[in-house]
Amino acid sequence: MLFASGCLFDFDSSKDYTVTEMKTFQSEEELASYLKTLRESFEYELNSNYYNLYYGVNADWADENSISARSLNFENGRLPQRINSTDIQLKNSNEADIVRISGNVIYYTPDNVYLSNERPFTKYHAEKEMIYDLNLNTYEIDIEMPQSASVFSEIAPSGDIFIDGNILVATDSVSVMAYDIKNPAEPKLMWEKNVEGNYSFSSLYDGKFYTVVRQKTYDYPLVYMNTTVPFSDVYYSEVSNDFYTHLETVYYISQLNLSTGDLEECIAVIGQDSSYNRKGSFIYSAEDDVYLVNSYFPREDRYAEFLVSHGSDYFPKSFIKEIKQILKTPDFTEYAKEDAVSNKIENYTADMTDRERQSFMEEIDKGYNQYLIDEGKGAEQSVVIQIHLPDLSVDSGVIPGSLVDGRSMDKKDGYLRVATTAGNENRYMPANRNNGVYIFNSKMDLVGSLNYLLLDDYVTSACFIEDSLHLIRPNESSPRLVIDLSNPNNPELAGDLFIFGYSVYLQPIKDNIVLGINQTKKGQLQLTLFNISNKTVPKELDSYVSGDILTSWTYHTFSGYMFDEKRNILLVPSSSGVSIFEIKNNTFNLLKEDTHRNGTVIRAVFVDNMLYTFSEKEVHVIETESWNTLKVISIPQPNAVYYERDYAVGYV
Template sequence: MNNNIFRDMRAQMKPSAEALSRLEAALEAEPVADKVPGAVSAAAAETAAGPPPASNPAVAPSPASGSGAARTTGSSRGPNRRSRRLAIYLSAAAAFALVLIAGGSVLLSGLPFGGPKPLDGLDFSDSPSLVAQAGAVRAPADYEELYGILEEAYTARGGFYGNGVMEIASAEDAVASGAAVSDAAAGQSTAPSEDVDVPTVTPTATEEADTAAAPEAVAPGTSVAADSDYSETNTQVKGIDEADIVKTDGTHIYALTQNELAIFKADGPNTVEVSRTQLASQTDYSTGSSPREMYLVDDMLTVVIDYYHYGTVDEPYLEDASSSSSSSEGAAEGDAATSQIAPAVSEETLETRLAFYDVSDPTAPTLITQFAQSGNYRNSRVYDGTLYLISSYYLYAGMDSEDPGSFVPLIGEGEARACIAVEDIRIMPEVQQPHYTIITSYDIVGQERLDQKTVLGEAGTVYMSYDNLYLASSIYTDEVSNLYEDSVYTIEEHTTKNSTQIIRVGVAAGALDVAAQCVIDGMLLNQFSLDEYEGNLRIALTLNNSGYRILRDISHNVESYQYDFENPPQTNALYVLSPSLTVLGAIEGLAEDERIYSVRFTGSVGYMVTYRQMDPLFALDLSDPANPQVLSELKIPGFSAYLHPFGEGRLLGLGYDADGARTDGMKLSMFDVSDPFAVSELYAESAEAYDSEALYNHKAVLADAERNIIGFYGYGDSGGGRYYVYRYDDAGGFELRGALTLSTEYGYEIRGLFIGEYLYVLSGDALDVFALEDLGTVASVPISHPDEDGGFGKVMPMAVPEQP
């Protein structure tokens, strides 16, 4: 399916105004709930007390799209390119509106009234501007101080339930981890087997020098191992590995398949599965784990595993619902398992675990040890034998000032857990959020933890250079900028803004140093928006400060929203930041009214694709950090969602073709970037596929210039998914070598890799092997799943009853 369709559809599925007022009336008619006195009216009072939406950044409304923008973009039919973000804005904007409505007539007391202003034209004189602020990062003196900070953050938080914006903006993150959702589930963490009330972790942090021997800067994007003939996970930075569901060492292929590790001997037509290892399990509905991604370093396979345990389960809603309803037979059929899980819990543990398996004998992987840290898995990297693991930990279960275990993340090996030492915790100067990002480093070969640091903040997007780990998160603000009366209306003007917090963590052979942070206007696309070069960080941002106003006629109890812009005013910028994250240089005002769709940096040059109707590819000269410049701008139809250096002077773009209204499919572009002053599109090839994971997850891309292979799995118009293999040369352009049919007809998380003369494509159901020479199928090794049809082996009849 084309995800754009779903996003566009999602934006339309909203309750009508009548439905809302009906609900509102019904709620008013309700007696005030006992458990939480006056939930509704209390909220109204809160609302009245101040400009509440401003303190609710995580909800991320962009009301400009509330009824105008999204509809407008959608009305032209065809895939809604902008809808990924707009859809989020839309629902959030609606949410925001309702809070205000509930606030009702008391809303305006206590707010300052400004003078009347003409209705047209909000004041955006402070439109996109550079507001990077660097600030000192420090450790709290003790747990007590930390507790106070958390308490304050909780109190101040209108709704800091995760910084959803960035995760959603980055589809990769949204699908793979989704902080706003899954991480928010983290609650009070308790040790699985013992209560830890005294912090016992010995910090191993040392004040490292900021001088890790950085290798020569290398052009990223080559996915071939230096000394062997097989492909590796497509990563952003050469030499810095990123976790994935498939890894190979050239002789064996390791695959995470459901809850198991399957190992194959890769031998062309004679490829066989040599072992299967259960990695995770679900003991009951409230406890379970599932493997996420893995690394392979020498003979050590490290698997990142999500573990969760919910303490007690509340009475399911189903019980009293069916007793009070006449339609209990409906409840009896189907979905029984689902309905039993009323997800009310009083205690829970969410951990990210790191399991080390010795795979020197691939037929018998052996678990060596397992580490754990609080929170949901966020991201990881491996560089030079050291693994960096990042998790997000939210405090939801309440805090007890006497018990650090209730508000400090836990860390441990095996079954032991201990609180992170106070000297390993860092507080950010500006943004106080009641949740943690936990970073740990491990020596893979020695299977030991080297260091750990915890910051109060979020890591929506992670980028790692050879010397630093950068954590970026999005901050949304909505402020009442003006309030006045005009005729019968009370008018409230709001301005909204997205900004990004960046935290730099120095990594020197595993030692972690939380070195600097800043907050800068604008929002990131994904990890490729960040790049370090000669010690400075380059960052590409889309700025979309916006605004709207609410017209309220109290006497008639009506209010309406007015958006000044069909589309929020957008512009794009590139900043060069120093190691202390102060701004050295900037290019601002790029591509007005468009936004960034892909970014790639190679050395002193950066490429940026923005899009609205046409696809401008900008080439940026970043050799002088204080004076970055636009070298050239190329406008072509469609846009590239992923850019990949493909040999000398060539840049491969994978994206969408903008021609055609409804089913414009994928497009491959080859750019000539040998002269950055005159970038050109050498060839463009429309692909049969209309959608592919490759467009939002670079790990799904197989691209190797030396072997001249471009591979990705896509969904084609002729039915079913195919693995598409292209080659490219300057004389003839792209050539589709094959649209390979896999053993799985409709797959997801499909990975292709090559070893020697064979292409291996792993889907959930099989490992299919093709000869690279002619792409003929030489083998297909099925992967059976014992529990394929249900969580606990039971298949419930779920068919929708036939219509009469």
């Protein structure tokens, strides 16, 4: 069923079940009281059956040194995290990347640090395990003579890299370091800062360095880098009890002096962390703005309330009586109640066939969603927070639903476009879902929207292509839904786009030409060029099937696909390196299979008539006239060492 509405989402401010836009505190006392309330709520949950059931922890022994405490995000973290990587086209210098160029030197930090024996945890004991040496660095590669290019020096730490003139800034999960690289052979450390939390994002803008760092804290006052954030610079959203509210994370957005590292400005945003829900929070940057999205989901104990009041339509009286008893249990939190109710339903449906069970649950879900509508509870809602650089001013807007996926936000011509999906994904799908797109201006005023799209249908991905939004469904035989965004104030439904099999990914190449990426039934990589000048009637131009079997990296990580419009060169990562194509007359011409000994190429860059391809262990120098490999540069690797440390081995 297809239905679309152009109306803006209407919140009734007279009701207390909505999520508000961001606001600041009116006094230090109000901020202190707010943080105290959050702490008391979290301590109650930590001692609850929910944590004992799932994690085997309680507040008495979850100290800051235990692995369980770390898994609950108490520690700042010591493993480098490649959070803010861009694609393999070197973009604006204000964006972080793992490859940067200054003069005749390439700075490269490989992405190859991970724990080898991570396991779920419910028990707690010590055992030896292998872990890679964490002291990786950023490597300096001399490319003045490409045929003899080599690593000649290194600096710490490994991580995302920025270069501004003669200053290089490198970030990892725990620190920021700035180096004077006027003499690359002898880089000089200018300053070093501990990020005092979990690094989430950074940006270089107008000679200033900006970071977004998240902390688990309820301590008053809020102090970052020895600076107290005043109450008037602390932002929060009021969220009613109808939603899950894991407001245990403070996001510090800071401005650092690039030459000295001194903290010049700082604000704080109280919000959610993604550890409780994969869509709990999201960070996106575009132009001179950083966006933080917090999504809130309806509490599942409302589901239990629904079963009490309407469950007789589906269950016997004895079942409803047991649900009532669960809700009355005083030491059960909402999470423990949710789990207990779910177990009851699972046991009740155990003797049903899969088809019977799905039909039964979908019928209940339809009734529950109608109950939420009748009671004014609604589905999930999201706060989109805009932090403007350089002054760190804040605007925000509230929209229904949560982001479809990591490509659900896009900014064009000053307008932020956001694709959302609404409908409880913790129960059976696709029943009772609602999808939409919302458009904000530079002041975060909602100027256009189109919602109630694909009712009762599940959307797996969103893709913005110029003035269009594609909503993609999991069934390969289902068409994409295309929305025309050429008028930000009045988005319109363009229609269905039938590109069979291409539910995976579409990458814009140039005007009206897109690259479709999918896998064949044999698991092979399949590439197709389309002309989409007609938004709903694509024309297939050419297709190429590789003998390569798609790996999880190449299938799900699309940041490795690169198109150089000047040269008409397309680079496609493969399990063994990268495939290099020339796109000429809208056809594929395979120029080279660049094979790396450890596998997939994660970055590439053109410098003059040379192409440099980067994997975790190698850098290849390729001459672009003959496409011969002139040099293979080995990247130093971490040593495998053994540590005896506490870690969890368990069962679920």
